[in-house]
Amino acid sequence: MNKEEKKVKRRDFLFTASYAVGAVGIGAVIWPMIDQMNPDKAQKALATTEVDISQIEPGKSITVLWRGKPVFLKRRTPEEIQEARAVSLDDLPDPQKDEERVKEGKDEWLVMLGVCTHLGCVPLKDKGDYNGWFCPCHGSHYDVSGRVRKGPAPTNMEIPKFEFVDNNTIKIG
Amino acid sequence: MKKFNTIINNIITILFLTTGSLHSAETTDPIKVDWSFKGITGTFDRASLQRGFQVYKEVCSSCHSMQYLSYRNLGEPGGPEFTEAEVKAIAASFEVTDGPDNQGEMFTRPGRPSDIFVSPHPNKEAAAAANGGAYPPDMSVLVKARKGGANYIYSVLVGYEDPPPDVKLDQGVYYNKYMIGNKIKMPNNLVDGLVEYADGTESTVDQMAKDVTTFLAWAAEPELEERHRTGVKVIIYLILLTILVYLSMKKIWSRIDTEV
Amino acid sequence: MSEHEYVPKSKAAKWFNDRLPLLTLGAHLTDYPTPKNLNYWWTFGGILTFCLITQIVTGIVLAMHYVAHADLAFGSVEHIMRNVNYGWLIRYIHSNGASMFFLAVYIHIFRSLFYGSYKSPREIIWILGLLIYLLMMAAAFLGYVLPWGQMSFWGATVITNLFSAIPLVGESITTWLWGAYSVDNPTLNRFFSLHYLFPFLILGLVVLHIWALHIPGNNNPVGIDIKKPSKDTVPFHPYITIKDAFALLMFMIIFAGFVFFSPNILGHSDNYIPANPLVTPAHIVPEWYLLPFYAILRSVPDKLGGVILMFSAIFILFVLPWLDTSKVRSAVFRPIYRQFFWILVIDVLMLGYVGAMPAEGVYLVLARVGTIYYFLHFIVVMPVVGYLEKTDPIPMSISEPVITGGAEPSLARKLNEKV
Numbered sequence: 115m116n117k118e119e120k121k122v123k124r125r126d127f128l129f130t131a132s133y134a135v136g137a138v139g140i141g142a143v144i145w146p147m148i149d150q151m152n153p154d155k156a157q158k159a160l161a162t163t164e165v166d167i168s169q170i171e172p173g174k175s176i177t178v179l180w181r182g183k184p185v186f187l188k189r190r191t192p193e194e195i196q197e198a199r200a201v202s203l204d205d206l207p208d209p210q211k212d213e214e215r216v217k218e219g220k221d222e223w224l225v226m227l228g229v230c231t232h233l234g235c236v237p238l239k240d241k242g243d244y245n246g247w248f249c250p251c252h253g254s255h256y257d258v259s260g261r262v263r264k265g266p267a268p269t270n271m272e273i274p275k276f277e278f279v280d281n282n283t284i285k286i287g
Numbered sequence: 288m289k290k291f292n293t294i295i296n297n298i299i300t301i302l303f304l305t306t307g308s309l310h311s312a313e314t315t316d317p318i319k320v321d322w323s324f325k326g327i328t329g330t331f332d333r334a335s336l337q338r339g340f341q342v343y344k345e346v347c348s349s350c351h352s353m354q355y356l357s358y359r360n361l362g363e364p365g366g367p368e369f370t371e372a373e374v375k376a377i378a379a380s381f382e383v384t385d386g387p388d389n390q391g392e393m394f395t396r397p398g399r400p401s402d403i404f405v406s407p408h409p410n411k412e413a414a415a416a417a418n419g420g421a422y423p424p425d426m427s428v429l430v431k432a433r434k435g436g437a438n439y440i441y442s443v444l445v446g447y448e449d450p451p452p453d454v455k456l457d458q459g460v461y462y463n464k465y466m467i468g469n470k471i472k473m474p475n476n477l478v479d480g481l482v483e484y485a486d487g488t489e490s491t492v493d494q495m496a497k498d499v500t501t502f503l504a505w506a507a508e509p510e511l512e513e514r515h516r517t518g519v520k521v522i523i524y525l526i527l528l529t530i531l532v533y534l535s536m537k538k539i540w541s542r543i544d545t546e547v
Numbered sequence: 548m549s550e551h552e553y554v555p556k557s558k559a560a561k562w563f564n565d566r567l568p569l570l571t572l573g574a575h576l577t578d579y580p581t582p583k584n585l586n587y588w589w590t591f592g593g594i595l596t597f598c599l600i601t602q603i604v605t606g607i608v609l610a611m612h613y614v615a616h617a618d619l620a621f622g623s624v625e626h627i628m629r630n631v632n633y634g635w636l637i638r639y640i641h642s643n644g645a646s647m648f649f650l651a652v653y654i655h656i657f658r659s660l661f662y663g664s665y666k667s668p669r670e671i672i673w674i675l676g677l678l679i680y681l682l683m684m685a686a687a688f689l690g691y692v693l694p695w696g697q698m699s700f701w702g703a704t705v706i707t708n709l710f711s712a713i714p715l716v717g718e719s720i721t722t723w724l725w726g727a728y729s730v731d732n733p734t735l736n737r738f739f740s741l742h743y744l745f746p747f748l749i750l751g752l753v754v755l756h757i758w759a760l761h762i763p764g765n766n767n768p769v770g771i772d773i774k775k776p777s778k779d780t781v782p783f784h785p786y787i788t789i790k791d792a793f794a795l796l797m798f799m800i801i802f803a804g805f806v807f808f809s810p811n812i813l814g815h816s817d818n819y820i821p822a823n824p825l826v827t828p829a830h831i832v833p834e835w836y837l838l839p840f841y842a843i844l845r846s847v848p849d850k851l852g853g854v855i856l857m858f859s860a861i862f863i864l865f866v867l868p869w870l871d872t873s874k875v876r877s878a879v880f881r882p883i884y885r886q887f888f889w890i891l892v893i894d895v896l897m898l899g900y901v902g903a904m905p906a907e908g909v910y911l912v913l914a915r916v917g918t919i920y921y922f923l924h925f926i927v928v929m930p931v932v933g934y935l936e937k938t939d940p941i942p943m944s945i946s947e948p949v950i951t952g953g954a955e956p957s958l959a960r961k962l963n964e965k966v
Contacts, residue, residue: 327807327808354622355622355625355626355629356629360629424820425821427625428625428819431811431816431819432816432817432819432820433816434816436816467829507819509629510628510629510635510636513635514635514636514639514807514810515807515808517636517807518803518804518806518807518808519807521803521807522800522803522804522807525796525799525800525803526800528796529793529796529797529800532789532792532793532796533793535789536789536790536792536793539785539786539789540786540789540790543583543781543786544946545583545584545781
């Protein structure tokens with residue numbers, strides 16, 4: 115009886131070990147098949163775009179492509195900056211100060227991803243109820259700081275990582 | 288079973304003996320070099336890769352493109368592993384054509400790590416025209432694209448000789464005892480002391496040929512080290528699982544009278 | 548069979564099973580009575596299923612990164628090798644997987660030839676298998692074209708030109724296949740499309756192949772009909788599954804050896820040179836698994852004749868069940884046929900060898916001798932030997948190797964070895 119029990123135990127251990135080791139292997143094989151769909155090394159390396167901003171008049175904006183997405187670069191007038199800063203944070207669905215959305219000393223430059231945070235459409239400029247942007251897909255309104263004010267979008271438009279290389283050049287990424 | 292094995296063995300012996308004797312003919316077999324990247328645990332010699340890149344940059348790159356490599360590759364693990372700053376400096380030392388800008392014009396700028404290796408010629412035709420009608424092949428996968436691989440490339444680099452008296456060479460054609468057909472349109476570019484190695488290694492022809500071949504071997508198979516490492520793990524794993532499954536099988540089949 | 552009695556335990560399972568009897572199918576596959584004396588040559592069916600699934604999965608993944616355009620294909624393969632996460636691994640599994648697939652299928656086919664698995668009542672299984680094999684060759688050829696290297700391009704040129712041998716319409720057919728006046732971008736595009744399609748056709752045929760197998764059940768090394776289920780059989784699970792798993796793991800070790808340590812040894816270095824319509828490589832050969840047929844093609848000095856003979860070499864296998872006149876299935880009991888079987892194995896290996904060599908001198912002679920024997924084997928040897936041969940006595944059942952008519956101790960021993 116005792117012997118039999120031992121035998122059964124050893125057999126159980128063998129089968130469990132085989133299944134466990136086999137499962138580890140299957141997991142190790144599945145991962146490469148999933149990871150291959152992630153951005154590849156070439157995509158990851160294409161991280162930066164440099165933009166010449168010397169030609170942009172106050173109040174105007176340009177759109178450039180970065181990582182396949184539009185980036186809005188707007189040179190805001192003093193009035194627009196004032197308007198953006200006058201808004202009470204209580205009126206914002208996603209409270210954020212305008213100062214947090216621009217580089218200090220370069221307040222006139224608003225650089226943000228031109229992608230509606232609702233479902234990824236590109237908002238139209240100088241449209242909407244808040245002098246900013248309006249997303250035609252599902253009616254989200256953004257103000258002159260790119261903050262959502264009305265509509266289904268949950269958050270403000272995203273500010274990418276960027277820096278001023280010199281007074282006329284911005285490096286995004 | 289045994290009989291079958293013997294038959295297979297005999298066949299293999301016959302096949303390989305015959306192939307062996309067939310190769311000889313005109314060209315000399317490539318020199319066999321004991322590369323560090325040979326074998327199942329082989330890895331590249333970093334210093335040699337860095338020197339090899341220097342030889343490529345200073346000598347080969349004036350004619351040969353390497354369009355499937357990017358400067359960032361030079362800093363990736365398993366390669367020459369230059370530091371990030373070195374890679375940036377190397378990339379910036381090349382002028383890259385970019386554009387069009389917002390005026391529709393192409394412009395040049397210093398290279399970035401994400402750029403592909405700058406080609407010496409705008410296209411294949413231009414490359415051929417600049418080299419007496421012979422297109423200097425792109426070297427990205429050259430080691431994989433030649434029978435004999437690294438040994439062959441190295442042998443050709445050191446295989447220049449004066450032609451035997453019965454061989455007539457046209458203008459711009461050189462004699463090389465390892466080249467298939469013995470005639471090569473690439474002149475012998477390597478002379479002792481040609482490059483000044485940053486690490487102080489003496490730049491003999493043999494040293495430069497070995498270094499640049501190592502570099503080309505990596506360029507063709509940048510995954511080699513990772514492949515070898517993964518391979519060893521996979522085989523160990525499979526053997527372990529095979530043993531477990533074998534024991535399980537024996538156990539299961541012991542329930543009936545038949546042997547597995 | 549036992550599946551008729553299968554009733555799911557839970558009510559929900561029964562409800563489902565009454566509408567779609569997947570559970571019954573599962574029970575059938577699990578309990579499927581299998582001869583208990585199957586040797587390791589029988590594990591290649593499972594191994595081949597693994598190969599097909601591996602090729603389909605890695606292939607779908609590669610298609611996510613590959614670009615089927617004459618200017619971009621070569622570069623996109625290099626992109627896979629250099630930039631895509633694990634791209635090198637996936638591509639090397641796929642390219643070596645093709646070779647491993649053929650290695651397994653050849654063993655599978657020769658196993659069938661040795662043990663007479665193609666004979667009644669398994670003719671349909673055999674024919675379905677041959678169709679799978681034909682599609683495999685087509686898929687492999689199409690796939691080899693996709694990297695758009697020198698061998699891809701010139702292989703495609705040579706193979707598509709085979710069709711130009713057809714009288715009258717040959718040229719039009721070749722042009723139609725190309726979609727251009729030579730192998731070109733349209734050719735590459737359609738080859739990619741078909742290369743993606745064929746594996747799924749193969750998968751469908753594999754289902755039929757296994758279905759057809761489950762009607763009469765497995766042949767076995769002794770080649771006798773057995774009662775199912777009986778003490779001559781074991782349930783498929785766990786007995787056969789574990790044995791298949793063990794054999795598959797051994798196979799995977801060899802597979803991994805190629806993938807990780809010499810991934811290009813089965814390929815041709817010229818295929819790392821981008822396709823160039825102006826220069827043919829000095830020595831052009833197909834992949835190793837097509838070499839025997841290539842040798843047969845080249846053994847005939849006439850264009851049309853060579854093509855006809857090459858295709859005949861495959862199509863003759865379709866009528867094999869009717870060319871073999873022997874009443875005994877397994878070559879274990881056929882002393883004369885057994886010798887010829889090994890001659891055929893050597894003959895095919897030799898054809899493969901000369902297929903890789905230049906078509907001249909002694910190789911041409913060997914190719915011709917090999918081709919003649921190949922056809923003689925099927926047209927003459929199989930019917931005549933089957934008719935004249937005095938076969939060894941056959942056991943009554945697997946578990947009781949009682950020899951009918953005069954048991955010889957030596958034969959009984961031999962039998963036990965094989966069983």
